[in-house]
Amino acid sequence: MNRLKGLTCVECGHKHEISIIYKCERCKGSLDVEYYYNEIFDEKELFALDTFREGIWKYSSLMPVNEDMNPVTLGEGNTPFFRSSKLIQKLGINNIYLKNESVNPTLSFKDRPLSVALTLAKQYEVEKVITASTGNTGVAAAAYAARAGIPCEIYIPASTPQEKQMMMEVYGAKIKTIEGTFSDAYKVAGETAIANDWLNLTSTFLNPFAIEGDKTLAYEIYEQYGGVPDWIIIPVGAGPLLVSCYKGFKELQLAGKIDSLPRMVGVQAEACAPIVEAFKKGTKVEPWTKSGKSVAGGIADPLTTYSQDGTRTLRTIIESNGQAIAVNDDSIIKHQRLLAEEEGVFVEPSSATALSALEKMKENELVQKDQSVVCVITGHGLKDLDVIKKEN
Numbered sequence: 001m002n003r004l005k006g007l008t009c010v011e012c013g014h015k016h017e018i019s020i021i022y023k024c025e026r027c028k029g030s031l032d033v034e035y036y037y038n039e040i041f042d043e044k045e046l047f048a049l050d051t052f053r054e055g056i057w058k059y060s061s062l063m064p065v066n067e068d069m070n071p072v073t074l075g076e077g078n079t080p081f082f083r084s085s086k087l088i089q090k091l092g093i094n095n096i097y098l099k100n101e102s103v104n105p106t107l108s109f110k111d112r113p114l115s116v117a118l119t120l121a122k123q124y125e126v127e128k129v130i131t132a133s134t135g136n137t138g139v140a141a142a143a144y145a146a147r148a149g150i151p152c153e154i155y156i157p158a159s160t161p162q163e164k165q166m167m168m169e170v171y172g173a174k175i176k177t178i179e180g181t182f183s184d185a186y187k188v189a190g191e192t193a194i195a196n197d198w199l200n201l202t203s204t205f206l207n208p209f210a211i212e213g214d215k216t217l218a219y220e221i222y223e224q225y226g227g228v229p230d231w232i233i234i235p236v237g238a239g240p241l242l243v244s245c246y247k248g249f250k251e252l253q254l255a256g257k258i259d260s261l262p263r264m265v266g267v268q269a270e271a272c273a274p275i276v277e278a279f280k281k282g283t284k285v286e287p288w289t290k291s292g293k294s295v296a297g298g299i300a301d302p303l304t305t306y307s308q309d310g311t312r313t314l315r316t317i318i319e320s321n322g323q324a325i326a327v328n329d330d331s332i333i334k335h336q337r338l339l340a341e342e343e344g345v346f347v348e349p350s351s352a353t354a355l356s357a358l359e360k361m362k363e364n365e366l367v368q369k370d371q372s373v374v375c376v377i378t379g380h381g382l383k384d385l386d387v388i389k390k391e392n
């Protein structure tokens with residue numbers, strides 16, 4: 001069965017056949033993978049037949065790779081989901097859950113999209129993969145490329161935490177440091193990929209196939225929570241995890257598994273919050289021009305040359321009747337400590353923003369006592385130790 005219908009431009013709706021492309025040929029908008037959902041859902045009970053596989057590959061009927069491909073896997077997905085009793089006491093909200101993505105094989109959620117991307121790289125027999133990264137994507141790309149036996153080149157801003165750089169090196173990737181922001185690294189990686197015909201894995205919305213791996217977060221939350229939570233809070237740079245997670249829930253709705261959708265909350269650091277700014281003003285997202293320095297380096301993305309990616313995330317937030325929240329560094333550091341000391345979960349500062357946002361939502365009465373909230377913990381504390389080192 002051909003499950004893949006094509007690639008649709010999210011800006012102008014133009015349809016493209018499935019091939020490795022990154023932008024709409026008409027308007028340069030980002031692309032979205034479309035499936036023949038009816039055929040997929042008719043053929044088998046969703047999630048029932050792939051159970052001989054584990055983690056994200058349980059859901060391979062909704063993945064953009066050939067079904068006979070052996071996945072490039074390190075055991076990603078199937079991450080812990082649990083109630084946070086201490087946060088429940090502190091905030092007075094009855095149902096707070098943590099989805100702990102920091103225990104994926106390379107310690108962040110990026111293992112989901114990169115497992116898909118490297119499986120695709122094998123399917124298309126690409127010579128080399130390349131990515132721009134603030135850290136987590138690079139680490140995951142390096143590990144999965146090693147697993148796939150494909151050389152990997154990574155462009156990182158000089159501010160990338162040492163811990164993440166070391167991991168990339170250990171996995172054998174070639175690292176190129178760019179003086180500038182992530183957006184600068186993004187530009188160079190994109191040009192190099194096109195000039196050499198390498199597969200670009202950059203995990204903004206650039207690679208429409210990789211981000212399909214992010215949808216599996218929704219399937220797991222649905223299975224582990226046993227339905228649809230009222231709110232899902234996700235730290236966002238450009239925001240592909242938030243957008244793809246919502247897509248995953250929409251697919252569950254199409255499959256007749258659920259009849260409502262969660263409200264999506266995108267969190268950014270106050271120092272670099274282009275999506276939150278646009279949400280407040282009711283405009284599209286503009287590149288962030290202020291300094292942008294925050295302890296939450298993993299999400300401090302000024303979206304300099306691709307602000308339309310931020311607008312795509314903003315549209316999803318608005319469609320879901322959600323929220324965009326900015327939080328300050330003091331609150332981020334406080335919640336990083338709180339999660340470690342009271343729940344035994346050590347997260348990187350970017351991930352602690354989800355808790356900071358929930359506290360802010362409670363203060364502003366955006367969330368009700370009896371509503372259910374899932375905070376997505378995106379990455380492990382060991383990958384960014386700057387704040388901890390400074391405090392000790």
Ligand SMILES: [Zn+2]
Pocket residue numbers: 009010011012013014024025026027028029
């Ligand atoms: Zn277009």
